[in-house]
Amino acid sequence: xxxxxxxxxxxxxxxxxxxxxxxxxxxxxxxxxxxxxxxxxxxxxxxxxxxxxxxxxxxxxxxxxxxxxxxxxxxxxxxxxxxxxxxxxxxxxxxxxxxxxxxxxxxxxxxxxxxxxxxxxxxxxxxxxxxxxxxxxxxxxxxxxxxxxxxxxxxxxxxxxxxxxxxxxxxxxxxxxxxxxxxxxxxxxxxxxxxxxxxxxxxxxxxxxxxxxxxxxxxxxxxxxxxxxxxxxxxxxxxxxxxxxxxxxxxxxxxxxxxxxxxxxxxxxxxxxxxxxxxxxxxxxxxxxxxxxxxxxxxxxxxxxxxxxxxxxxxxxxxxxxxxxxxxxxxxxxxxxxxxxxxxxxxxxxxxxxxxxxxxxxxxxxxxxxxxxxxxxxxxxxxxxxxxxxxxxxxxxxxxxxxxxxxxxxxxxxxxxxxxxxxxxxxxxxxxxxxxxxxxxxxxxxxxxxxxxxxxxxxxxxxxxxxxxxxxxxxxxxxxxxxxxxxxxxxxxxxxxxxxxxxxxxxxxxxxxxxxxxxxxxxxxxxxxxxxxxxxxxxxxxxxxxxxxxxxxxxxxxxxxxxxxxxxxxxxxxxxxxxxxxxxxxxxxxxxxxxxxxxxxxxxxxxxxxxxxxxxxxxxxxxxxxxxxxxxxxxxxxxxxxxxxxxxxxxxxxxxxxxxxxxxxxxxxxxxxxxxxxxxxxxxxxxxxxxxxxxxxxxxxxxxxxxxxxxxxxxxxxxxxxxxxxxxxxxxxxxxxxxxxxxxxxxxxxxxxxxxxxxxxxxxxxxxxxxxxxxxxxxxxxxxxxxxxxxxxxxxxxxxxxxxxxxxxxxxxxxxxxxxxxxxxxxxxxxxxxxxxxxxxxxxxxxxxxxxxxxxxxxxxxxxxxxxxxxxxxxxxxxxxxxxxxxxxxxxxxxxxxxxxxxxxxxxxxxxxxxxxxxxxxxxxxxxxxxxxxxxxxxxxxxxxxxxxxxxxxxxxxxxxxxxxxxxxxxxxxxxxxxxxxxxxxxxxxxxxx
Numbered sequence: 004x005x006x007x008x009x010x011x012x013x014x015x016x017x018x019x020x021x022x023x024x025x026x027x028x029x030x031x032x033x034x035x036x037x038x039x040x041x042x043x044x045x046x047x048x049x050x051x052x053x054x055x056x057x058x059x060x061x062x063x064x065x066x067x068x069x070x071x072x073x074x075x076x077x078x079x080x081x082x083x084x085x086x087x088x089x090x091x092x093x094x095x096x097x098x099x100x101x102x103x104x105x106x107x108x109x110x111x112x113x114x115x116x117x118x119x120x121x122x123x124x125x126x127x128x129x130x131x132x133x134x135x136x137x138x139x140x141x142x143x144x145x146x147x148x149x150x151x152x153x154x155x156x157x158x159x160x161x162x163x164x165x166x167x168x169x170x171x172x173x174x175x176x177x178x179x180x181x182x183x184x185x186x187x188x189x190x191x192x193x194x195x196x197x198x199x200x201x202x203x204x205x206x207x208x209x210x211x212x213x214x215x216x217x218x219x220x221x222x223x224x225x226x227x228x229x230x231x232x233x234x235x236x237x238x239x240x241x242x243x244x245x246x247x248x249x250x251x252x253x254x255x256x257x258x259x260x261x262x263x264x265x266x267x268x269x270x271x272x273x274x275x276x277x278x279x280x281x282x283x284x285x286x287x288x289x290x291x292x293x294x295x296x297x298x299x300x301x302x303x304x305x306x307x308x309x310x311x312x313x314x315x316x317x318x319x320x321x322x323x324x325x326x327x328x329x330x331x332x333x334x335x336x337x338x339x340x341x342x343x344x345x346x347x348x349x350x351x352x353x354x355x356x357x358x359x360x361x362x363x364x365x366x367x368x369x370x371x372x373x374x375x376x377x378x379x380x381x382x383x384x385x386x387x388x389x390x391x392x393x394x395x396x397x398x399x400x401x402x403x404x405x406x407x408x409x410x411x412x413x414x415x416x417x418x419x420x421x422x423x424x425x426x427x428x429x430x431x432x433x434x435x436x437x438x439x440x441x442x443x444x445x446x447x448x449x450x451x452x453x454x455x456x457x458x459x460x461x462x463x464x465x466x467x468x469x470x471x472x473x474x475x476x477x478x479x480x481x482x483x484x485x486x487x488x489x490x491x492x493x494x495x496x497x498x499x500x501x502x503x504x505x506x507x508x509x510x511x512x513x514x515x516x517x518x519x520x521x522x523x524x525x526x527x528x529x530x531x532x533x534x535x536x537x538x539x540x541x542x543x544x545x546x547x548x549x550x551x552x553x554x555x556x557x558x559x560x561x562x563x564x565x566x567x568x569x570x571x572x573x574x575x576x577x578x579x580x581x582x583x584x585x586x587x588x589x590x591x592x593x594x595x596x597x598x599x600x601x602x603x604x605x606x607x608x609x610x611x612x613x614x615x616x617x618x619x620x621x622x623x624x625x626x627x628x629x630x631x632x633x634x635x636x637x638x639x640x641x642x643x644x645x646x647x648x649x650x651x652x653x654x655x656x657x658x659x660x661x662x663x664x665x666x667x668x669x670x671x672x673x674x675x676x677x678x679x680x681x682x683x684x685x686x687x688x689x690x691x692x693x694x695x696x697x698x699x700x701x702x703x704x705x706x707x708x709x710x711x712x713x714x715x716x717x718x719x720x721x722x723x724x725x726x727x728x729x730x731x732x733x734x735x736x737x738x739x740x741x742x743x744x745x746x747x748x749x750x751x752x753x754x755x756x757x758x759x760x761x762x763x764x765x766x767x768x769x770x771x772x773x774x775x776x777x778x779x780x781x782x783x784x785x786x787x788x789x790x791x792x793x794x795x796x797x798x799x800x801x802x803x804x805x806x807x808x809x810x811x812x813x814x815x816x817x818x819x820x821x822x823x824x825x826x827x828x829x830x831x832x833x834x835x836x837x838x839x840x841x842x843x844x845x846x847x848x849x850x851x852x853x854x855x856x857x858x859x860x861x862x863x864x865x866x867x868x869x870x871x872x873x874x875x876x877x878x879x880x881x882x883x884x885x886x887x888x889x890x891x892x893x894x895x896x897x898x899x900x901x902x903x904x905x906x907x908x909x910x911x912x913x914x915x916x917x918x919x920x921x922x923x924x925x926x927x928x929x930x931x932x933x934x935x936x937x938x939x940x941x942x943x944x945x946x947x948x949x950x951x952x953x954x955x956x957x958x959x960x961x962x963x964x965x966x967x968x969x970x971x972x973x974x975x976x977x978x979x980x981x982x983x984x985x986x987x988x989x990x991x992x993x994x995x996x997x
Contacts, residue, residue, distance in 0.1 A: 393424030689967030756867025
């Protein structure tokens with residue numbers, strides 16, 4: 004690889020103004036970024052002891068339209084700035100392995116050889132507690148809520164630990180977790196620490212990225228609002244408000260940092276300190292004795308002990324690391340059996356280095372540097388660097404210095420005129436995190452992380468009479484309640500224990516994640532269970548079990564030996580597959596009463612296993628159950644979320660029922676059926692089924708999930724257009740387990756339009772389920788075609804090192820390699836398609852609309868997110884179906900332009916230009932689903948052809964419509980619109996997730 008430049012970012016420890024030169028970490032630039040003539044990355048590691056000023060989060064990514072300015076580099080200082088960069092011709096430290104220069108590698112190795120593993124874990128230091136014990140820290144109530152249980156919608160157990168001033172999340176942060184918080188009415192604004200349980204994989208962290216983005220935006224919004232108010236208060240001469248400088252910490256098992264870092268190409272915020280920590284080591288390995296008085300993590304409210312449960316030695320790896328040099332232009336040639344076998348062989352033969360070897364320490368530092376840069380850099384939109392025009396991609400938009408200052412370069416690009424290759428232009432500085440082109444390799448780890456968490460108790464009741472008797476001034480009472488000593492009137496020292504009653508000892512819970520039967524013995528052998536001091540006050544065990552684990556006799560014996568502990572059991576084969584999002588389910592049921600063919604009943608099962616028969620002190624965990632820890636322990640089932648009463652939702656208002664009945668009679672009339680048959684004779688594959696799985700924008704909401712559309716062409720295969728978070732759960736709810744399995748067996752291709760997180764965060768889960776189901780059902784050689792932006796190729800490569808997603812069997816085509824007039828020689832036969840054409844559209848960098856064409860002549864055009872595109876309309880001329888976004892209503896055109904989306908009128912104009920026969924509008928908030936009815940329109944059929952009717956529908960999550968029944972569905976639109984008008988339109992439109 005030819006490296007044109009290298010970016011060095013200094014990770015330093017600012018203590019007393021000093022810096023540690025051994026903590027330099029390289030983040031290296033890709034060749035496409037060309038020569039960088041100024042240091043574009045500053046020191047961004049947060050000081051652990053001193054607050055640091057941060058910028059509000061960037062809302063719309065780096066490719067906005069306002070004109071930038073050139074920032075001149077600050078003068079060099081030996082104390083506070085990173086070193087200047089040399090030009091490629093004079094560079095001394097060219098990148099070697101993973102882009103790390105040899106000099107820096109040497110420094111990293113020296114650091115690794117002298118640093119304890121706990122330094123790399125980088126956990127916060129426990130607070131200093133009063134000599135009277137931790138009870139002086141806490142004086143509030145404390146409880147645990149069950150937020151999620153294993154269902155089709157949510158993959159695991161999620162617990163919300165609630166204090167008055169702070170929140171903690173324990174357990175799975177799988178897909179749908181954030182939507183569960185919304186459904187349950189829990190706010191994320193006070194969530195500061197998140198403890199991920201189990202092995203690191205998409206089931207345990209599939210919703211993490213979306214939640215981190217939401218929390219980051221919440222922090223930034225709150226801070227920006229306070230800063231704005233302070234500006235006003237400053238002008239008014241009023242005292243300033245306190246601006247919190249808090250961050251967000253995520254803890255989990257090995258590979259968590261690597262897994263988060265894989266998202267660097269599509270997750271980015273500035274000035275929000277989100278820290279990722281790994282529990283890499285067992286702090287209590289060996290025979291002991293062990294000191295359980297010191298937690299593995301603590302703050303002023305909570306103490307946490309991590310419990311790593313070893314995987315069985317014979318357990319298969321849950322992932323296969325792909326070869327490092329594999330290309331992604333087209334993987335058809337390398338995804339055969341030979342390549343797959345070679346990949347597996349290389350993965351097995353690689354002998355792992357010592358756990359905290361120099362290489363592992365270096366790799367961990369690189370990944371931590373990437374995650375730091377993803378959330379807490381000082382990157383700025385208006386920062387530019389100089390480069391040769393010949394090093395600029397054809398799709399980039401450089402700037403030049405003109406007579407009136409900076410202006411866009413409008414001349415020929417170097418590929419059009421080689422003579423301009425040496426012209427100096429200006430480009431925006433890249434996001435810091437994407438400068439790392441490849442992460443160090445890792446391998447899957449099945450160690451399951453569990454936790455014991457205990458609050459710090461509660462101080463005793465303050466006795467004002469005793470304080471007055473000791474001569475304490477009333478103004479000093481509050482100091483005593485905080486654990487501080489004061490002076491009495493006679494000069495004698497009065498300590499808190501002299502005026503406080505007995506305190507309440509710390510209480511807590513354990514979250515035990517046992518994913519397989521093979522993990523049971525590792526759990527039983529843990530020394531924590533024999534530690535009386537640790538277990539004192541732990542009243543409840545939350546069990547997150549894999550399928551079949553509860554039946555293990557030794558595990559049940561372990562529970563029975565602890566009858567005083569409440570055992571709350573949650574597992575896929577124990578918990579009811581109840582509907583998680585009951586608000587949506589109720590509305591879906593009402594829609595089903597209006598139009599049962601388009602809105603079928605969701606798949607669910609409210610049965611659960613009788614665990615108390617096996618373990619008397621156990622209960623099946625249900626969402627809404629509460630364990631009150633302070634002031635007194637109490638297990639409260641009164642708030643358990645009831646099974647949705649869908650029979651109530653099935654009752655319709657007389658007006659709506661009359662409209663629905665009128666539509667049902669209309670679609671049965673012979674003249675209606677005859678007109679449909681005549682109009683649709685030229686439509687191929689009329690039994691093609693379209694199921695919108697997510698029709699909302701930005702983030703999961705109460706009634707709408709994020710973007711994805713499922714298409715089934717009978718006799719050919721199944722297809723997905725985008726794959727937002729929760730896609731597989733939505734599909735399971737729509738189809739049921741058996742039909743979902745058939746859909747995975749028939750899945751042929753997935754099209755990803757762009758790299759905003761709300762369009763592809765569900766992909767890993769879909770791939771993992773496809774991989775398992777095809778292997779378990781006799782299709783180990785099945786292939787799956789993925790058309791996506793090139794950044795997704797990197798993500799697939801790196802995440803496949805963490806979890807098995809069927810990587811060797813994927814055929815990945817980069818969007819842009821199949822542009823108009825530039826089709827490459829691609830074998831589409833595994834996908835059942837004739838072609839997939841990607842058309843560049845305006846939204847974010849590398850945004851594409853897709854045109855899927857089948858041999859039968861069926862053509863489906865999908866816009867993704869974009870401004871209206873004439874090129875797209877022309878390329879998809881005569882499409883059978885257009886699926887187009889309309890994020891904004893027609894009265895919000897300025898908003899649509901600013902955020903590079905489309906209004907409803909603009910989407911319909913594209914449909915008219917395209918002459919699409921059928922149109923499905925999607926990607927809008929609920930308020931836009933109540934738009935006025937769009938009447939069918941005649942569209943030109945071409946020269947000499949008869950004008951055909953264009954039918955437009957609005958998409959709704961989990962509606963099911965056949966291509967040949969759009970006019971049937973349109974007949975029910977008045978009734979559907981009337982029903983939606985009666986619903987509470989409480990949806991709030993949010994910004995982009997990336």
